[in-house]
Amino acid sequence: MSVLLCGSVLALLAVLFLNTPEESPKRINRQQSVTENTQEKTKETQETRETQETQDTQETQDTQETQDTQKTESYVVVIDAGHQRHGNSELEPNGPGSSEMKKKVSSGTEGVATKVPEYELNLVLAKKVQAILEEKGYQVIMTRTEHDVDISNVERAKIANEAKADAFIRIHANGVDDSSKQGAFTICQTPHNPYNGSLYSVCRKFSECVLDEFIAETGARRQDIWETDTMTGINWCEVPTTLIEVGYMSNAEEDRLMQTEEYQDKMASGIAKGIVKFLEE
Numbered sequence: 001m002s003v004l005l006c007g008s009v010l011a012l013l014a015v016l017f018l019n020t021p022e023e024s025p026k027r028i029n030r031q032q033s034v035t036e037n038t039q040e041k042t043k044e045t046q047e048t049r050e051t052q053e054t055q056d057t058q059e060t061q062d063t064q065e066t067q068d069t070q071k072t073e074s075y076v077v078v079i080d081a082g083h084q085r086h087g088n089s090e091l092e093p094n095g096p097g098s099s100e101m102k103k104k105v106s107s108g109t110e111g112v113a114t115k116v117p118e119y120e121l122n123l124v125l126a127k128k129v130q131a132i133l134e135e136k137g138y139q140v141i142m143t144r145t146e147h148d149v150d151i152s153n154v155e156r157a158k159i160a161n162e163a164k165a166d167a168f169i170r171i172h173a174n175g176v177d178d179s180s181k182q183g184a185f186t187i188c189q190t191p192h193n194p195y196n197g198s199l200y201s202v203c204r205k206f207s208e209c210v211l212d213e214f215i216a217e218t219g220a221r222r223q224d225i226w227e228t229d230t231m232t233g234i235n236w237c238e239v240p241t242t243l244i245e246v247g248y249m250s251n252a253e254e255d256r257l258m259q260t261e262e263y264q265d266k267m268a269s270g271i272a273k274g275i276v277k278f279l280e281e
């Protein structure tokens with residue numbers, strides 16, 4: 001009996017020690033509740049198991065399981081489906097304190113062949129990425145879940161900032177005059193960005209992870225990572241961010257491809273894998 005009791009105390013101490021949170025208060029609460037559940041589970045396990053050896057194995061498995069769950073649950077991902085049904089041409093500062101003003105949000109481009117608007121494709125993909133990440137246990141916050149909204153690019157960045165997002169992904173598709181252009185690229189700030197240049201290396205890494213996994217999953221033509229300080233939605237970010245341009249709606253072939261469910265699933269899977277790679281490495 002005393003051996004069992006001793007084992008219980010050690011197991012509890014091990015669980016508590018291994019789960020010492022180093023995150024924000026919001027995350028500590030989530031972790032504590034998981035830890036409490038595990039303590040219950042560990043106690044129940046001990047009461048029903050016959051030998052100490054079996055208990056040790058079970059405790060190790062439980063602890064490992066708990067650690068994995070917590071690691072995933074502690075990440076917050078904010079997904080922004082670019083644009084909305086109706087643009088808003090009012091102006092807002094291009095960066096915090098900037099006198100340069102840009103339009104709040106546009107309605108985006110549209111498919112040259114399919115005529116599908118970009119804001120629709122972006123939301124389809126955003127919801128697919130959301131489903132994949134939630135299935136894996138991540139906490140996902142969407143900047144929008146419908147088309148009839150009015151959320152400026154600054155406001156989208158602020159949603160990610162307020163959520164203290166571990167990753168803020170912005171999903172877009174491109175449209176240019178040159179109809180032969182195809183492929184995907186990601187965007188981040190330069191190291192000299194006056195607002196958040198200190199986030200450059202982490203955003204660059206995030207942009208690489210997402211682009212690499214997206215290309216691997218879809219087989220799309222790989223364009224490079226574009227570093228620019230012209231994007232309002234990037235300049236206002238205080239958290240790791242990247243913007244992916246998944247393909248060219250101005251290219252008839254790519255436009256049609258991007259409207260197939262099969263390719264949409266590949267795109268979403270690639271984006272999700274990139275986010276996971278960035279967060280887990």
Ligand SMILES: [Zn+2]
Nearest residue numbers: 082108172173
């Ligand atoms: Zn766009």
